[in-house]
Amino acid sequence: MxxxxxxxxxxxxxxxxxxxxxxxxxxxxxxxxxxxxxxxxxxxxxxxxxxxxxxxxxxxxxxxxxxxxxxxxxxxxxxxxxxxxxxxxxxxxxxxxxxxxxxxxxxxxxxxxxxxxxxxxxxxxxxxxxxxxxxxxxxxxxxxxxxxxxxxxxxxxxxxxxxxxxxxxxxxxxxxxxxxxxxxxxxxxxxxxxxxxxxxxxxxxxxxxxxxxxxxxxxxxxxxxxxxxxxxxxxxxxxxxxxxxxxxxxxxxxxxxxxxxxxxxxxxxxxxxxxxxxxxxxxxxxxxxxxxxxxxxxxxxxxxxxxxxxxxxxxxxGNYQVRADLRGLELPEQPSGESRVWQAEVRLAVRGLPTVMHEQRAAHYCPIQLNQESAQHGSAEGDTGGVPLATAFLLDPVHFRGGREGRQPLRSRYTLVLRVFHLVEKSGRFFWADHLEQVPDWEDTLIVDVGRRGVPEETGSQAWAAWNSRVPGSIDDTDPIAAEPCRMVEDGEDLHTEIPMPETVRPILGSESRLRLTVSRFS
CATH class of the missing domain: 3.40.50.1820 (Alpha/Beta hydrolase fold, catalytic domain)
Known part of the structure; x- marks a missing residue:
C-alpha cells in the first residue's frame, strides 16, 4: 500500500x-x-x-x-x-x-x-x-x-x-x-x-x-x-x-x-x-x-x-480511475418546423454501496445536454474528444472491506445507467402532443468490472464490460460480467477500450457511436 x-x-x-x-x-x-x-x-x-x-x-x-x-x-x-x-x-x-x-x-x-x-x-x-x-x-x-x-x-x-x-x-x-x-x-x-x-x-x-x-x-x-x-x-x-x-x-x-x-x-x-x-x-x-x-x-x-x-x-x-466518454456522436437532423433537444441522464453506482455515487438527471435540473456537447466536442478522436459522461475512482478490491462472504474480492464493479430522451420545441415553446413523460427514447446499463481474472500468477489490471440487456439472468451471479476481457489499447500510461453502443440507439446517437472506457492507475 x-x-x-x-x-x-x-x-x-x-x-x-x-x-x-x-x-x-x-x-x-x-x-x-x-x-x-x-x-x-x-x-x-x-x-x-x-x-x-x-x-x-x-x-x-x-x-x-x-x-x-x-x-x-x-x-x-x-x-x-x-x-x-x-x-x-x-x-x-x-x-x-x-x-x-x-x-x-x-x-x-x-x-x-x-x-x-x-x-x-x-x-x-x-x-x-x-x-x-x-x-x-x-x-x-x-x-x-x-x-x-x-x-x-x-x-x-x-x-x-x-x-x-x-x-x-x-x-x-x-x-x-x-x-x-x-x-x-x-x-x-x-x-x-x-x-x-x-x-x-x-x-x-x-x-x-x-x-x-x-x-x-x-x-x-x-x-x-x-x-x-x-x-x-x-x-x-x-x-x-x-x-x-x-x-x-x-x-x-x-x-x-x-x-x-x-x-x-x-x-x-x-x-x-x-x-x-x-x-x-x-x-x-x-x-x-x-x-x-x-x-x-x-x-x-x-x-x-x-x-x-x-x-x-x-x-x-482509490487505485484505479475509470473514465467514460461518448464518442462518434452524430444526432439526427432537425425535422422541418421544429427543434429537438436531446438530453442524456447518467447514474453511476459501485458494487457494495447503498447509495448512488453520481447522477445527472432531468428531475434534478442537470441532464447532459447532448446538442451542446455535440457542438462542443463533435466526434473528435483526440484525447480531449468525446462527450464526458462520468469518472469513477475504484478501491483495490483486496483493500475494500465489505465484500460478500465466501467470494474472493478480485474485481471492482461499477454500473453506468444511460437514458436518452428528447424534447420538441415549436415557436419557442415545448410541444407536448407527442410526448410521453418520463419515458426515454432509449435506456440501458453498462456493467464494468475492473481487476484481475483470478489466476494467481496474473498481474496487471483488466476490464470486462457488457450491456445489461445482453446479460442473461442475475447480474450478481455473473462475475466477471463477460466471458472475455475487453481488448485494451495502450495510450501512454493509460489503457482504453471502446464499446459499441447498442443497435437500438444508433439511429439517435449515430452509427459510429461508442463508449470509450479509459482505465488509469491513480495514486
Whole structure:
C-alpha cells in the first residue's frame, strides 16, 4: 500500500461575527456530524439510514487517527519531527482568532475574519503537519468556503513571498496531494435579492460577508500580486486553477443538486443549485466531479452524506480511475418546423454501496445536454474528444472491506445507467402532443468490472464490460460480467477500450457511436 498523506479539513463560512462563537464551540468544525436520513429520490420519502459522519468513517475504514490531545497545534509542536502518524486527521481552526470566547488563550485579541489571513495561517499549519508527520504532502478536504480558502493557499499564498522573511514559499503542488471540495462556490455566488431574502442574507453573511463570493473579491484572493478593489480583467474566470499553480486533475468537486432541502435561500439562487451554490459554479474546470442529490448543508447536506463520503474515500485512496466518454456522436437532423433537444441522464453506482455515487438527471435540473456537447466536442478522436459522461475512482478490491462472504474480492464493479430522451420545441415553446413523460427514447446499463481474472500468477489490471440487456439472468451471479476481457489499447500510461453502443440507439446517437472506457492507475 502506498504511503498515506495526512488529511486537513477546512470548514465552510460560519456567518456574521455573532455566529462565529457558536461555530468554534464544535471541536471538529462539523466534520464529526453524521445523519440518520437518506433520500430515495427527488420526490421520495426520507427513510432511516445511519451515517456516522466522515471523521469516524475515515478512522474505521482507513485507520486514520484524530490526535487532538487538548490542543492539536500545541500537541504537534511538542512532538519530534517525523514522530506523528501520517494517517492522521487535522482541522484548520481558522475561525478561532475571530471568536470572543477564548480570551488570550488562543489569540491576543479578537480579529475580524479575513480569508487571506486564514490562508496564510493554513500554509504555516500545513508546513507544521508535514514536518511532524514526515509526509511530503497533505490532502485538503473542504466544505463550501473552505474550498476557496484552499485555493487561496494554492493559487496566491504559495506563489507569494513570505512577508516575514522575504523568502519564496513552497509551491502548492509540493504541499498538497489532492483537494476535495463539497459544495464550494468555485464560480462565486449570485443572489437575486428581494423580500425576505434580504433579511436572510444579512443574517447569514452579515453586512458584507457575501462579498467573499463576489468575482472581483475572488480575483483578489486567488491571484498573486492583486489587492482588494482591483477589477478582474475581461475573460477572467474564477473557477479555473492555473496549470502552473496546481493540476486540476488532482481536484474532485462534489456538486449538490437538491435545492429544496435548503429553505428560503433556494428562492434566491434557484432550483439548479444545492440551495446556496449554483450547479454551474460548484466545480473547477477540468477537475473530477460528482453530482449528488443533496443540499448545501443541514440534515440532507453534502458533508454528512454517504454519497459524499464514498466519493471522498475513493478519490483519496482509490487505485484505479475509470473514465467514460461518448464518442462518434452524430444526432439526427432537425425535422422541418421544429427543434429537438436531446438530453442524456447518467447514474453511476459501485458494487457494495447503498447509495448512488453520481447522477445527472432531468428531475434534478442537470441532464447532459447532448446538442451542446455535440457542438462542443463533435466526434473528435483526440484525447480531449468525446462527450464526458462520468469518472469513477475504484478501491483495490483486496483493500475494500465489505465484500460478500465466501467470494474472493478480485474485481471492482461499477454500473453506468444511460437514458436518452428528447424534447420538441415549436415557436419557442415545448410541444407536448407527442410526448410521453418520463419515458426515454432509449435506456440501458453498462456493467464494468475492473481487476484481475483470478489466476494467481496474473498481474496487471483488466476490464470486462457488457450491456445489461445482453446479460442473461442475475447480474450478481455473473462475475466477471463477460466471458472475455475487453481488448485494451495502450495510450501512454493509460489503457482504453471502446464499446459499441447498442443497435437500438444508433439511429439517435449515430452509427459510429461508442463508449470509450479509459482505465488509469491513480495514486
Amino acid at each position: 502506498a504511503e498515506r498523506s495526512p488529511i486537513v479539513y477546512l470548514r465552510g463560512y460560519a456567518g456574521p461575527p455573532s455566529s462565529v462563537d457558536k461555530q468554534t464551540d464544535d471541536p471538529f468544525y462539523g466534520l464529526n456530524s453524521g445523519a440518520t436520513h437518506i433520500r430515495v429520490g427527488g420526490e421520495g420519502t426520507p427513510r432511516f439510514y445511519q451515517f456516522e459522519g466522515p471523521l469516524l468513517r475515515l478512522m474505521s475504514d482507513e485507520g486514520y487517527q484524530l490526535l487532538v490531545r487538548g490542543d492539536q497545534h500545541a500537541y504537534l509542536e511538542s512532538q519530534a519531527d517525523g514522530a506523528v502518524a501520517r494517517e492522521s486527521i487535522w482541522v484548520h481552526r481558522f475561525y478561532d482568532c475571530a471568536a470572543s470566547t477564548f480570551g488570550t488563550s488562543v489569540t491576543a485579541a479578537q480579529e475580524e475574519f479575513d480569508l487571506e489571513t486564514a490562508a496564510e495561517r493554513l500554509y504555516d499549519f500545513v508546513q507544521l503537519v508535514r514536518r511532524k508527520t514526515g509526509a511530503p504532502k497533505v490532502h485538503l478536504v473542504a466544505h463550501s468556503m473552505g474550498g476557496l480558502l484552499a485555493r487561496c493557499l494554492i493559487q496566491k499564498v504559495c506563489r507569494t513571498a513570505d512577508p516575514r522573511t522575504g523568502e519564496p514559499r513552497r509551491p502548492g503542488s509540493e504541499l498538497v496531494d489532492k483537494l476535495f471540495t463539497y459544495g464550494t462556490p468555485h464560480g462565486g455566488i449570485a443572489f437575486d435579492l428581494g423580500g425576505g431574502i434580504v433579511d436572510w442574507a444579512m443574517e447569514t453573511f452579515g453586512p458584507s460577508g457575501s462579498g467573499i463570493f463576489a468575482p472581483d473579491r475572488m480575483y483578489a484572493y486567488l491571484t498573486p500580486g492583486v489587492s482588494d478593489g482591483e477589477d478582474a480583467p475581461p475573460g477572467w474566470r474564477p473557477h479555473e486553477i492555473p496549470a502552473e499553480a496546481f493540476d486540476a486533475r488532482r481536484v474532485f468537486c462534489v456538486v449538490g443538486t437538491n435545492a429544496a432541502d435548503y429553505g428560503l435561500v433556494e428562492k434566491a439562487v434557484g432550483p439548479r443549485s444545492d440551495g446556496l451554490v449554483h450547479i454551474d459554479n460548484a466545480y473547477v474546470r477540468h477537475a473530477h466531479r460528482a453530482f449528488v442529490h443533496r443540499s448545501h448543508s443541514g440534515r440532507y447536506g453534502l458533508v454528512n452524506s454517504e454519497e459524499g463520503y464514498q466519493n471522498l474515500r475513493r478519490f483519496l485512496f
